[in-house]
Amino acid sequence: MKKSNSLSVPIRIALISLVACGLLFPGVVTGIAQLAMPVQANGSxxxxxxxxxxxxxxxxxxxxxxxxxxxxxxxxxxxxxxxxxxxxxxxxxxxxxxxxxxxxxxxxxxxxxxxxxxxxxxxxxxxxxxxxxxxxxxxxxxxxxxx
Amino acid sequence: MITTSAAFIIVVEFGSVLVCGWLLSSYLLSVYSTRRTKLDRIFGPVERAIYYLGGVNPYEEMGWKAYLRAVLALNAVEAVIGFVLLLFQGSLPLNPMHAPDMSWSLSFNTALSFSSNTNLQHYNGGSALSYLSQMAVIQFLQFTSAATGLSVGIAVFRGLTGKTKGLGNFYVDYTRTLVRVLIPLSGVAALVLIFLGVPQSLNGYTIFKTLEIGGSEVVKSGPIASLVSIMQLGTNGGGYFGSNAANPLTNPSQITNLFELALMMLIPTSLPFLFGRMLGRMKEGRTIIVASYSLYFIDLVIAFIPITHLGQGMEVRFGAASSVFWTVTTTAFTTGSVNASLSAFNPLVILAALFGMIIQATPGGIGVGAMYMLMYVIMTVFIVGLMAGRTPEYLGTKINAGDVKLAIIAFLSHPIIILIPTVITFAIGAQAAAGLGTNSLSFTQILYEYTSAAANNGSDFLGSAGNTVYFNVSTGIVMWLGRFIPIAVMLAIAGNMVQRKRYASEALRTDTFAFTAVLIVAIFILAVLTFFPFLAIGPILSYLEGFKNGF
Incomplete structure (x- = not known):
């Protein structure tokens, strides 16, 4: 079985994390906030x-x-x-x-x-x-x- | 002194966190075992997609060396991504306020700071960062460093419980932590925070004409709630703005204040319970939770000795008691977010804050706090074994000389990487560049800076005054050493113990209140005596000099 310790694994996992945590997460939260709670979301x-x-x-x-x-x-x-x-x-x-x-x-x-x-x-x-x-x-x- | 009403709030807060932490520990047990659950139908496909895209073999069991290599490789790659994005943020998208590129030394410091779960900030986020950097550097690293810390904590638990072949698979632990714990919990927390008034937008900063004629103000709205949620839940602490959780946009009311406190306390509080569940012996978990909360309680008592009045550097809506409570808690859980200026406080509050960062297990940061507590347990078992003339044992397995040597290395690395840079700073006069002199006050500030860096706490006195090449580079290195030396050493201990023979009878019971009491005293003596001379010429001297109303 392939071992997960070549350098390609951390690079790929880091890029997936970047997209998921750094772009998708704040993006989705912003979308929900702007639709559901626009008053608070824009600074009261x-x-x-x-x-x-x-x-x-x-x-x-x-x-x-x-x-x-x-x-x-x-x-x-x-x-x-x-x-x-x-x-x-x-x-x-x-x-x-x-x-x-x-x-x-x-x-x-x-x-x-x-x-x-x-x-x-x-x-x-x-x-x-x-x-x-x-x-x-x-x-x-x-x-x-x-x- | 603490008022009855403030004590009431603190007791209610503790109570709810302990109950939620206990409930969460049962869920975490399913996250970190291979047992099938109903939630697999939702999370399973996401995880399999990540393993496929990442090239991870989820069935590979790692020994401590492989686990550590994976931790270091992933965190290094993530730090490099953060470094590059900050260096070139000026020409990258999502920068409506035209934040300029960061200098190399500040990018270096910031990338190491967030990837080590420290969140020391030598910049003011409100003006120095683009939206992209707030999201794809700061929030990204807050998620990944928290996931790393929690995974390592679990791996150490596995080593000590000895029910598995190896320590698990780092990429699996990391992925499951993100998918099943951190992203869902922070998502809910972010929505609660928005409901309570924390902004979440990408529309740029807006200038308004204010009520009085001729006046204007800038409303610095941005993706704030999503950042604050993971900054507290992941015990990160690095705020959206320089003024951190004192800023009304990140912490608009007392309700958000107590909610954010609960968020930072939640996961570290649940881990001792999880340890008990993994062992199948809740009483061993009780030893750890009682020891860490007792030390935290001692910190609180010290901080509440002087009367703190609502004064300069505090926010009216939180009040004095709540500001002191926050400052002690944020250091006890090594989060480092602040809701008042540290210079507002009596030196005894600062002393209590320093205790939290020196011990790092009261209960400490996400994952690593429990890891440090187990380090203290091993050292205490050894000391007690010597005193009783018996072979030291913990959880039915022998603690050998190698384990104790490693635990001592982990323990001593902390004072070494704090005290040596503190002394070097004054020896070469580098404090002058940050506008500091050579008195007990400045000494406390520099000692606090390196303690905060080494403990991966991140609260600081210096702020953007620390943005010199010397402080950026030195604290950057200290943060990574403070993060990964103890992680490496504790993984080694866990890896050595995981397959060691377990005995049914135990010479020394570690699940009793007597042992818990010895543990507390041992931690206090070990940690505090190591630092005493430095504390004496810093905050203790300041207190004795009679700086009753802050520095």
Missing amino acids: LISFNNTTIGSSLIAQEFNYSGFFHPRNDSASGLDPDITVQNATLQAARIHNVTGISIAYLDGIIKENTKYTLFFFGTAYVNVLDLNINLAEHYPSIYDRYTL
Whole structure:
């Protein structure tokens, strides 16, 4: 019987693996994903006034002091979330700049609060969610600053 | 200190992984035996097609030398394919972002890194790689190195159980691992990850105008979920992006975080159970799972001694406890993916991470972790035999001087290929090129780099700062030595033992809790004392110097 240790066997098996694992596998997974779950597969894109403004998973930069600001020191540099503690601190600034009531700001923070351990752990909010809410509810204040 | 809620999550995670691992071990038993199963109707034709196209004779039984030759030949060819594809990626298809060709030293490092299941990355994948490279180099080698590791682990199991003539056939083990285990499991895992928000597309990166006027962001979508699934399941760890599993596109929520952790723990956890099933004596498997999980638990306790606050370098959605849990787990299973910047952590967390990589069997990487644990068992049986004045025996067979010498070679190769390059780096001042000085901090970073390379872990402090010819070449060589010296030695031990006579009575019981306790202490003493002087001037000194809030 033929022994499988000539150099042609590893070369052929490597090429088969390359096609199966490196091309077919990601290709088939991409096909299924695009057909069955296009929203997630394309990066969970989010819209404002019918315009796509990027991914809800990625932090956006905000300069106007009437917006909530993301943190810029985290591991990925793209962290879309801030702690509720941080958001509450920023609410005071936003109130001073825009005049929006603290009660309203605290309300939307509460509405959007998530926890690092599902229902306990550190409470946090997504910055973009808060800012979209502000821009939609106070167009007179934010129109000049938004897209 | 650990909070009750975090402890609860950790216990639930452990519990589910142990149950799934136990269930998987029963399936793996059928994969690696010649017993016919119902699934043969689906997988059989695929496997036969691969044997036919590959020119493999599936009935050939290999001794350890033939098995090792096949492992080395296949992995070398696969590394060369990866090297060439990276070197010329700029002019190859599926490159919508126009990633340029990689330099020779970085291609060398990357090909050796992924083919050795290490996944040390001296580049930032989000910008340095084309889609083709992410798929046909990174994912390809993540699959093949995981299949190699698992096959070798099984071959070593066969040698120690002694129920077969030889160690099996590497090409058959490798093919069945891919067809019956890794591809189906990662396929399911990838779809779950996509459902939970991880992108999977080939449409190129898109620039969007953001909410605030004048702003813009690039959404770097790509074949991410298919890569993340095998990177965790195969204990590879090399992320799609430089920021790895901290990047929200690869790990969007706490649910994906815990799912990805479970994926990396699954197969290494199932292997001790599989070993017990192959022997027909589950208690021998229990010794291994209890020893490896106890050491992992010690790592966790060390890491949770200091209070880690959610701070710089961590992602808010995971929280501090989850970041520490990940960092210890990813090194204990030698995966190396990271969900927070290592510089965010207290030196004691880094120390716990180093323990995982020094021991490599807590439970360690796919296939090889169990192999290292058996190496420790052989050494412990020998030590206990000496103390009791009896001939050392394991599983009813005598452990001779040759076996112990080989086990010692496998054990000592690890410190040698870590400590010598670490010392050389400082002796010739090569750390300066990566922007490091000569203090306990820099020492920890270089020690961590070579430990991670040798343990085929891949988590690192240096990142793209390590992209110098010196670090690319030296860590590349260390990764292959760290991978294939122990594999060669353990295959040799297994090959020597497979046909050795088995006795019914055993002088030393290895399936008792007493032996398990001795094993744990022996591993701790052997591994930790070897590295103690280096740990002392690295993370321990940093801790004592009072760097309470990270480096």
